[in-house]
Amino acid sequence: MGRSPCCEKAHTNKGAWTKEEDQRLISYIAAHGEGCWRTLPKAAGLLRCGKSCRLRWINYLRPDLKRGNFTPEEDELIIKLHSLLGNKWSLIAGRLPGRTDNEIKNYWNTHIKRKLIGRGLDPLTHRPLISPSAAQEPPRPNKLNVAEYSVDDGKCSSSTTVEDKQPEPDRRSINLELSIGLAPFQSGTQRSSCSAESKMVRQSQAGHTAAAVCLCWQLGLLSGQRSGNCNCQSANGLASIDY
DNA sequence: AAGTCCAGCAACCGCGTCGCA
DNA sequence: ATGCGACGCGGTTGCTGGACT
Numbered sequence: 606m607g608r609s610p611c612c613e614k615a616h617t618n619k620g621a622w623t624k625e626e627d628q629r630l631i632s633y634i635a636a637h638g639e640g641c642w643r644t645l646p647k648a649a650g651l652l653r654c655g656k657s658c659r660l661r662w663i664n665y666l667r668p669d670l671k672r673g674n675f676t677p678e679e680d681e682l683i684i685k686l687h688s689l690l691g692n693k694w695s696l697i698a699g700r701l702p703g704r705t706d707n708e709i710k711n712y713w714n715t716h717i718k719r720k721l722i723g724r725g726l727d728p729l730t731h732r733p734l735i736s737p738s739a740a741q742e743p744p745r746p747n748k749l750n751v752a753e754y755s756v757d758d759g760k761c762s763s764s765t766t767v768e769d770k771q772p773e774p775d776r777r778s779i780n781l782e783l784s785i786g787l788a789p790f791q792s793g794t795q796r797s798s799c800s801a802e803s804k805m806v807r808q809s810q811a812g813h814t815a816a817a818v819c820l821c822w823q824l825g826l827l828s829g830q831r832s833g834n835c836n837c838q839s840a841n842g843l844a845s846i847d848y
Numbered sequence: 849a850a851g852t853c854c855a856g857c858a859a860c861c862g863c864g865t866c867g868c869a
Numbered sequence: 870a871t872g873c874g875a876c877g878c879g880g881t882t883g884c885t886g887g888a889c890t
Contacts, residue, residue, distance in 0.1 A: 621858075621884080643875060659876080660859065695878060706878075707858075715856055 618652045622661055626651055630658055631666055664707045671703025675712055683709060683717060688731040 618626070633649035639662065642655035651658060675683070679701060686697040694706035694713075701709065718728040727734050 619860075641875090654860090656861090656876085657859075663877095664858075692879065710879075711857055 617646075617654050617657070619657075622665075626653065627661070627666060630662060634662060634666075660707075664705045667705075669703060670705065675704075675716075679704070680717060680720070683713065684721065684731075687713065687717075 629649050629651055633645065633651075637648070642659045644655070645651075645658050646653045646655055649658075653661075682701065683697060686700055690696050692710075694710045698704050698706040698709050713728075721728045721731070722734065725734050726732065
């Protein structure tokens with residue numbers, strides 16, 4: 606049994622995208638908006654899997670992408686976010702407008718890991734690399750304290766911890782106080798509907814996961830200012846990290 | 849100039865999650 | 870309550886082009 610394939614593999618192209626395919630995808634999304642990835646390839650006349658189309662659009666064709674090298678400020682922001690969030694590339698990408706999760710993930714693996722090692726820090730734990738034996742120690746205590754977390758109204762509400770709600774190991778691999786709220790439009794997100802309305806919602810969301818997840822915390826980089834369009838009403842959302 | 853190595857990046861794959869019937 | 874379909878995410882793979890011998 607198992608999961609059915611996401612598409613008819615026998616009749617789909619794989620590998621690098623051609624200019625013509627790109628153009629077809631861009632034209633289709635310009636006309637109809639994002640969403641319904643499963644039906645998009647057929648509708649757009651593409652011999653591609655829906656997932657492939659989505660990836661191509663999100664990682665390469667989206668008009669709001671910022672191409673080019675990462676700035677030192679972005680580097681530091683990525684490092685700090687990674688220390689807070691772990692390998693949650695989509696969340697990290699959400700705080701870097703114009704950057705994609707794939708791009709950040711690749712950049713992390715190729716550049717930042719080395720940079721941290723050069724600084725004598727373990728890229729996984731962000732703790733100092735001391736000795737081989739120390740590297741075998743278990744990861745640091747896993748507890749993600751989310752000071753204010755709400756998923757339904759876009760406002761910060763009762764205090765809780767992510768660990769309480771989502772006890773998966775990943776989430777517990779970081780130690781901080783972190784406030785997460787959702788921007789108002791997020792509450793209207795309905796995934797499986799292909800209505801014109803949902804398409805508009807998706808269009809408005811395109812490339813702006815940054816606004817979808819509001820991390821009300823203060824980075825040294827951003828000291829004194831709250832990053833992003835935070836509508837968290839709490840003044841004490843903060844993140845602590847020991848470097 | 850040709851061959852090899854390797855870093856960087858685009859794309860794929862499999863799984864988890866969510867929403868609907 | 871449950872099964873299924875669709876989407877999104879993170880890990881991995883493989884291609885490409887530049888550096889090096």
